[in-house]
Amino acid sequence: MKFSAYLRQKVEGSWQASFDHPFVTGVADGTLPLDAFQHYVLNDSYYLSVFAKVQALGAARATDMQTMSRMAFHAQGTYEAEMDLHRNFSVRLGISEEQKANFRPAPSAYNYANHLMAVAYTGTLGEIIAALLPCYWLYWEIGERYKGVQSPEPIYQDWINAYGGEWFGELVQEQINRLDALAELASEEEKRRMEQHFILSSDYEYSFWQMAYTLEQWPYAEHVAVAK
Numbered sequence: 001m002k003f004s005a006y007l008r009q010k011v012e013g014s015w016q017a018s019f020d021h022p023f024v025t026g027v028a029d030g031t032l033p034l035d036a037f038q039h040y041v042l043n044d045s046y047y048l049s050v051f052a053k054v055q056a057l058g059a060a061r062a063t064d065m066q067t068m069s070r071m072a073f074h075a076q077g078t079y080e081a082e083m084d085l086h087r088n089f090s091v092r093l094g095i096s097e098e099q100k101a102n103f104r105p106a107p108s109a110y111n112y113a114n115h116l117m118a119v120a121y122t123g124t125l126g127e128i129i130a131a132l133l134p135c136y137w138l139y140w141e142i143g144e145r146y147k148g149v150q151s152p153e154p155i156y157q158d159w160i161n162a163y164g165g166e167w168f169g170e171l172v173q174e175q176i177n178r179l180d181a182l183a184e185l186a187s188e189e190e191k192r193r194m195e196q197h198f199i200l201s202s203d204y205e206y207s208f209w210q211m212a213y214t215l216e217q218w219p220y221a222e223h224v225a226v227a228k
């Protein structure tokens, strides 16, 4: 069995929970409150800026020019495609400059980003890809599941379309193949760490929906109390 297939099996439960999460089903059927999506967009913009940095750190860790160039291309892609999408959402959701200026990532977004950063600075390229892969792969599966779905909310429809696109599928497959190639060369000990990172990232993906859906804040958030 390919290492990617082995990992996919391991996270069946948490990925299914993501597919069934009211944030995800609410995007598709339009029942998700817009303030939850706004909370998601703000936190995801922060998350994606770290995601791109980790892709670039992966580029720096590569031992051949081809892999380095591809990882750098992926970092650029995150910046262009995903940040573009988010800029567009920010305008349509009416997120103000003040909201952006005062924004602090919620605990779950901050923890997930720091998990990726820790792996980027301490792990091998195989470990970095393993930590990044659920972000790609889970969203791709969501995009596939909701292909053909027409959400009553046009903003949500654009989000669904972004992850069901052909261009995204190709990027995901490339990273799955990269993970399998690196796993072939990895020791049992390294593969064990790759598995841990993949599972932890999958758990954080689930937490991210929950964070958005519950409008998660830091327990002590004076600025929120003052604003109310």
Ligand SMILES: Cc1ncc(CO)c(N)n1
Pocket: 044, 047, 048, 082, 134, 135, 136, 139, 205, 208
């Ligand atoms: C939290 C999260 N995971 C994955 C993606 C897809 O790249 C995203 N935009 N945000």
